[in-house]
Amino acid sequence: VSSPAEIVLDRRGGSVVARLTGEVDMSNASYVRDQLVASMPNDALMLVLDISGCRYLDSAAIEVLFDLSRRLGRRRQELRLVMPPESPLKRVMELTEVHTAAPIYEDLDTALSQ
Amino acid sequence: LGDRASQQGTVAELALRALEGMELDALLDEAAAVVARELGVDRVAILERTGDGAGLLARSGVGLPDGVLGGVLPPDPSQLQRDLGSASRISARIGVERREFGVIEAHGEASGFSDEDQAFIDSVGAVLGAAAQRARHDELVTDSEARFRELADTTPALMWMTDAEGDVTFVNEGWRRFTGGGMGSAFADSAHPDDREELLRRWSEATYRRDEFRCEYRLRHAASRDYRWVLEIGTPRFVDGTFVGYVGTATDIHERRAMEEALRESEASFRELADTAPVMMWTTDVDGMVTFVNEGWLRFTGTTFEEELGPSWELGVHPEDAALTTSTWDAARAERRPWEREYRLRHHSGEYRWIVDRGRPRFVGGRYVGYVGTAIDIHERKTMERRLLEVYAREHEIAETLQRSLLPERLPPVEGLELAARYLPGARGAAIGGDWYDVLERPDGRVALVVGDVAGHGLRAAASMGQLRNAFRAYGLVEHSPADVVARINRLVMSGGEQVMATVLYLVLDRETGEVSYSAAGHPPPLVIAPDGPHFLEGGRSVPIGAADPAVFREATAVLPPGSSLLLYTDGLVERRDVSLGARLDELAEAAGAAGGGLDELCERVIATVIGGGELGDDVALLAVRPLPASGTQVSLTLPAEPGSLAPLRRRLARFLHATGASEMEQYEVTLTICEAAGNAIEHAYGPGDATYEVEIAYDAGELVATVRDAGSWREKRGEHRGRGLSIIEELMDEVAVERDEDGTLVRMRRRLGDRRAA
Numbered sequence: 001v002s003s004p005a006e007i008v009l010d011r012r013g014g015s016v017v018a019r020l021t022g023e024v025d026m027s028n029a030s031y032v033r034d035q036l037v038a039s040m041p042n043d044a045l046m047l048v049l050d051i052s053g054c055r056y057l058d059s060a061a062i063e064v065l066f067d068l069s070r071r072l073g074r075r076r077q078e079l080r081l082v083m084p085p086e087s088p089l090k091r092v093m094e095l096t097e098v099h100t101a102a103p104i105y106e107d108l109d110t111a112l113s114q
Numbered sequence: 115l116g117d118r119a120s121q122q123g124t125v126a127e128l129a130l131r132a133l134e135g136m137e138l139d140a141l142l143d144e145a146a147a148v149v150a151r152e153l154g155v156d157r158v159a160i161l162e163r164t165g166d167g168a169g170l171l172a173r174s175g176v177g178l179p180d181g182v183l184g185g186v187l188p189p190d191p192s193q194l195q196r197d198l199g200s201a202s203r204i205s206a207r208i209g210v211e212r213r214e215f216g217v218i219e220a221h222g223e224a225s226g227f228s229d230e231d232q233a234f235i236d237s238v239g240a241v242l243g244a245a246a247q248r249a250r251h252d253e254l255v256t257d258s259e260a261r262f263r264e265l266a267d268t269t270p271a272l273m274w275m276t277d278a279e280g281d282v283t284f285v286n287e288g289w290r291r292f293t294g295g296g297m298g299s300a301f302a303d304s305a306h307p308d309d310r311e312e313l314l315r316r317w318s319e320a321t322y323r324r325d326e327f328r329c330e331y332r333l334r335h336a337a338s339r340d341y342r343w344v345l346e347i348g349t350p351r352f353v354d355g356t357f358v359g360y361v362g363t364a365t366d367i368h369e370r371r372a373m374e375e376a377l378r379e380s381e382a383s384f385r386e387l388a389d390t391a392p393v394m395m396w397t398t399d400v401d402g403m404v405t406f407v408n409e410g411w412l413r414f415t416g417t418t419f420e421e422e423l424g425p426s427w428e429l430g431v432h433p434e435d436a437a438l439t440t441s442t443w444d445a446a447r448a449e450r451r452p453w454e455r456e457y458r459l460r461h462h463s464g465e466y467r468w469i470v471d472r473g474r475p476r477f478v479g480g481r482y483v484g485y486v487g488t489a490i491d492i493h494e495r496k497t498m499e500r501r502l503l504e505v506y507a508r509e510h511e512i513a514e515t516l517q518r519s520l521l522p523e524r525l526p527p528v529e530g531l532e533l534a535a536r537y538l539p540g541a542r543g544a545a546i547g548g549d550w551y552d553v554l555e556r557p558d559g560r561v562a563l564v565v566g567d568v569a570g571h572g573l574r575a576a577a578s579m580g581q582l583r584n585a586f587r588a589y590g591l592v593e594h595s596p597a598d599v600v601a602r603i604n605r606l607v608m609s610g611g612e613q614v615m616a617t618v619l620y621l622v623l624d625r626e627t628g629e630v631s632y633s634a635a636g637h638p639p640p641l642v643i644a645p646d647g648p649h650f651l652e653g654g655r656s657v658p659i660g661a662a663d664p665a666v667f668r669e670a671t672a673v674l675p676p677g678s679s680l681l682l683y684t685d686g687l688v689e690r691r692d693v694s695l696g697a698r699l700d701e702l703a704e705a706a707g708a709a710g711g712g713l714d715e716l717c718e719r720v721i722a723t724v725i726g727g728g729e730l731g732d733d734v735a736l737l738a739v740r741p742l743p744a745s746g747t748q749v750s751l752t753l754p755a756e757p758g759s760l761a762p763l764r765r766r767l768a769r770f771l772h773a774t775g776a777s778e779m780e781q782y783e784v785t786l787t788i789c790e791a792a793g794n795a796i797e798h799a800y801g802p803g804d805a806t807y808e809v810e811i812a813y814d815a816g817e818l819v820a821t822v823r824d825a826g827s828w829r830e831k832r833g834e835h836r837g838r839g840l841s842i843i844e845e846l847m848d849e850v851a852v853e854r855d856e857d858g859t860l861v862r863m864r865r866r867l868g869d870r871r872a873a
Contacts, residue, residue: 003761023764026793027757055557056764056782059790059839088782095845 002028003056007035014045015112021053024061033064037071047072048111049102050082057089062096069101080104080111121234124148125241126393126488132245133387133395133486134474135252142174145218145242150176153231155222157198160208160242161187162216170216195221202226206239208246215246244387251383254376272344272364278357280321289364294336306332306341317348324350324357330367342368394469394489396427400482402447414469414491416462432458432466443473450475450482456492468496513547513576514539520580521735525553529762530625530743530769531561534713536721536736540571540686547576548616549684549735550583554590555765559772561625562590562599565682565737566618567637569658578614582607582659586620596620596633597669600659604635604667607660615660619682625741626773628674633667635659638688638699641681641706642674643716648707650699679713679740681706686732687724698724713738743773748812755796755805755824760789763809774813776867783846784865788820790839791861795824798859818865825858 005022016039024032040047047068051057069079079102083089098104105111128148132141146158157177161170169186172178179198187193195203200221208215218239220227273286293304305313309331320327327348332341348362388395388408395408407422415422415430431439435457446453453473458466473487517539525535535551548568556562564586568578585603593599599620607614619640621632632640632651636658639650653670674680688698705723709716716738725734749770753759764785771781788809795807807824844850849864 002758023761025757025760025789026796027760056785058760058786058793059842060793088777088779091779092783092786092842092846095842 002031005032005054007032007039009039011044012048012112014043015048016040016044016046017048017050017108017112019050019053021055023056024054024064025056025058026060029058029060029064032061033068036064036068040072040075040077042075044077046078046080048080048082048108050108050111051089052082052084052087052107054089057092059096062092062098065098066101082106082108082111121152121230122393123490124152125234125237126490128238129241129387129393129395130472130474130486130488132241132248133384133476135477138246138249139174141245142242145238146174146176149218149220149235149238152234153204153220153222153227155220157200157221159194159219159221160216161194161219162208163189163214173216194219204231204235206232206235207243208239209243213243213247215243218242241387244383248383248387251376251379254372254379272366273362274364275351275361276348276359278359280317280359283359292336292364292366293334304334306334308332320348321360326350327360327362330371333364342366343371344368394491395487396422396473396489397476397484397486398473399484402443402485405484411489414461414467414489415459430460432460434458439471446473447485453485453487456496459489467491467493469493509572513572516573516576517547517579517733520576520583521550525551528553528555528561529766530741531623532713532740532742534717534736534738536717536734538686538721538725538730538734538736540730540733547571547573547733548579549686549733550579551682551735551737552583552586553737553739554587556591556622558594559624559768561623561739562586563621563623563680563682563737563739564590564618565637565640565684565735566616567684567686567735569615569617571733578612578616582614582616582618586618590620595669596622596631596654597656597667600633600635600656600667601665604659604663604665608663613660615658617658617685621680621682623674623680623739623741624772625769626743628676628678628741628743629671630674630680631669631671633669635667636661638683638685638695641683641703642672642678643681643706643709644675644678646675648703650703674741676743679716679738681716681720682737682739683720684733684735686730686734687720687736689732713740747814749810751809752806753792753809755807757793757796759796760792763792764789767811770811770813774818774867780867784818784820784867787843787846787863787865788822790843791820791822791863794839794861795822795859798824813867816866816868818867820863821860822863823858823860 003023003025005020005024005028008019008021010017010019018036018039020032036047036049049068065081072079081098081102081104083093083104083106085106093099093104105114128141128145131144136144142160146160150156150158157175159175159178159182160173162173164171164186168189170189171186172183175183182194182197198221200223202222202224203219204222204227205217205219208218218235220235271286272289272292274282274289275284277283295304302310302314302317313329313331316329317327319325328346330343330345333344335342343366344364345367346362346364348360351358351361385406385408388406389410394411394414396404396411397406399405403424404422404427407419411422412419428436428440439455439457442455443453452475454470456468456470459469461467468491469489470492471487471489473485476483476486517537521537523537525533527533531553533553537549537551548571550564550566552564554562554564564583566579566582566586568575568582582603585606586599589599589602593602600618603618617636619632619634619637621630621640623630630651633654633656634640635656639652642649642651651670651672653672654668656667657665688695688702690698702720702724705720706716709719717736720736749766751763751766753763767785767788768781771784776784788811792807792809805825807822809820809822811818811820843861843863847863847865851862853860853862
């Protein structure tokens with residue numbers, strides 16, 4: 001039994017947009033990571049991971065973000081995160097210094113346009 | 115086809131009335147009325163030809179102007195049409211063979227009548243003609259019977275005597291008065307010329323053998339200068355063994371003979387009438403033996419008249435129908451009640467065809483003489499009905515299966531909520547499907563309750579119900595406000611192209627505080643059963659879903675008093691044609707208020723009291739809930755040491771934290787720290803078996819204390835991220851203590867809530 005989470009993928013030019021919703025914890029973190037890695041074709045330059053719809057991320061989920069950044073980096077692919085400033089997750093993301101693994105944008109358009 | 119069947123039935127009914135001996139004027143009135151109804155016209159006239167044939171007497175009618183009824187019209191049939199100013203006219207002769215009674219006419223505004231209309235009115239004319247004929251004969255029977263009694267009392271006997279040679283030696287005063295003549299051997303001269311030969315033959319035979327002489331003949335009656343029937347009986351006289359002649363009496367039996375003749379004619383005209391009617395007919399005697407069947411019957415069965423007489427008709431009844439057909443027939447006859455039965459009768463083709471057979475007791479001159487009946491071939495209608503019934507039954511079954519599969523009988527348990535739900539399918543026809551209930555845990559810790567009713571029944575309604583139920587689950591998860599959920603679903607339905615309409619009660623409940631907000635889209639109000647009595651939540655009313663576009667949806671809020679239950683239902687529970695909704699709601703409130711115990715008992719009680727033993731015309735969905743607030747200050751849980759326990763733990767924590775009034779960020783952070791500790795406990799649990807861990811949370815005066823205890827021992831950092839869990843705990847909690855001993859590890863955490871809300 002794993003926690004409920006969904007990934008919605010969307011190709012935008014050279015970028016892949018992945019919207020992650022639901023809850024990610026130790027029960028489903030590695031599955032989420034594998035799916036995200038597999039979603040990146042070789043010709044894509046960037047993965048924009050939108051976590052605005054995530055209700056819950058635990059340390060295992062945060063570890064996935066670091067791991068994902070490393071794996072994509074080795075393939076010369078960039079990881080960007082989208083999280084609104086009013087998100088309840090904001091402080092935890094700051095404490096765990098997720099921004100050192102991937103830059104965080106306030107919304108999807110900003111993440112794609114910069 | 116329907117019209118023709120209806121017209122045929124009407125003629126049969128009319129014929130049956132005539133055969134039962136309905137008074138002629140009443141029959142004519144009825145005929146006028148049914149012709150107007152079947153042909154859809156306002157004016158019908160029944161005109162009787164006057165005795166001299168020079169005029170038409172308006173004997174009966176419908177919609178005729180004042181003064182027409184009872185008046186005599188010229189025999190020109192178009193006269194009445196001119197008078198009425200009608201656009202079209204259809205008419206038929208009333209009469210059988212050469213005996214004409216008159217004419218029946220229908221006048222319409224629209225142009226034209228069909229051939230079928232003509233055939234119909236012709237049949238009515240034929241039935242009325244036979245009935246009029248019969249009425250004349252019946253009158254004769256009644257009259258002659260009365261006169262016979264009168265005469266028998268007052269007429270003195272006619273007497274005579276002869277000598278041994280046969281010459282008349284004496285006639286009494288009665289004889290003389292009757293015949294106006296005196297004595298004489300040629301008393302046969304007074305007999306009707308047609309009867310004379312027979313009379314003389316019998317007389318000579320009797321005298322030759324010196325036997326009793328008996329003859330009915332017509333004797334000249336002087337006063338009326340006419341012949342009257344008499345019965346003459348002569349008895350040989352012997353004196354000391356020597357034949358001396360005859361002594362005789364003659365009795366006036368004229369009225370009796372007339373009556374017998376009239377009866378014969380009446381029976382003949384009855385049979386004529388029966389053969390006229392476009393249906394199968396029969397009569398029986400008092401023992402139920404068939405005495406007559408008409409041509410229609412014989413055409414159907416292909417048998418002969420003689421074969422049908424007696425009890426043999428039962429042989430033609432389908433074996434499966436025979437027992438009930440004969441037993442109901444016998445029971446009806448025992449009480450001389452009308453009898454009606456649909457059964458299969460063998461057709462001359464060999465096939466059994468459905469007929470409807472109706473019999474009524476028949477009286478002649480006030481005497482019960484048996485039954486008269488009509489039968490109509492209803493095979494096509496009946497087979498279609500049966501096929502339809504099969505289709506309905508199949509659809510009902512499919513709809514019920516679909517409904518059941520879309521609507522689970524038991525809802526999944528919801529933490530902090532006692533739940534009971536019922537679905538009762540409608541009993542009549544395919545009245546099933548379309549009602550539903552649902553319970554949904556929202557991410558914000560509140561619970562959404564839905565009860566809905568899709569308009570209509572059957573497969574479509576059941577399918578629409580399934581769609582709407584899911585739509586509510588979907589929007590219920592993302593939309594906060596009940597009116598928004600309902601509005602979104604209205605938009606969904608209106609844009610769907612399919613015509614779906616539904617009433618819905620959507621309600622969001624805070625289990626801890628008892629706060630509810632709700633929207634009633636054309637739906638009856640939910641019932642709150644509070645400790646101090648029941649009341650309805652009357653607010654938040656708007657139109658049903660799928661009824662209007664654009665539509666306005668409202669919501670209302672209320673607070674359930676502690677210890678309250680909430681009852682949601684569909685209108686099948688309370689709607690009844692003969693009782694006002696208000697009265698039904700009062701009944702419901704009373705029944706629910708009187709129910710004690712759990713919610714299952716509540717549902718049962720409400721069903722038993724409000725619905726009772728009656729058949730359900732509509733299906734009914736019931737949903738009863740009772741919030742069980744968390745103790746508010748403390749939670750203690752024992753959970754299996756596996757990752758799958760984390761989601762339910764978060765659910766439980768969400769409820770608890772929501773009740774403390776913590777901000778969303780605080781709720782997330784506290785949940786995260788407790789789950790991180792729990793995650794460590796799961797990681798280090800021993801073995802694959804039934805390892806567990808315990809979580810305790812207490813909240814008091816703004817301070818939250820949580821402990822997570824397991825039976826394992828925490829290892830220090832394994833890899834880089836392993837420490838991230840613990841560092842999160844330390845960062846997010848005001849105070850963290852980890853105690854290890856040989857029994858396991860205990861993490862104690864403390865945090866003030868409300869202080870960092872601005873962060």
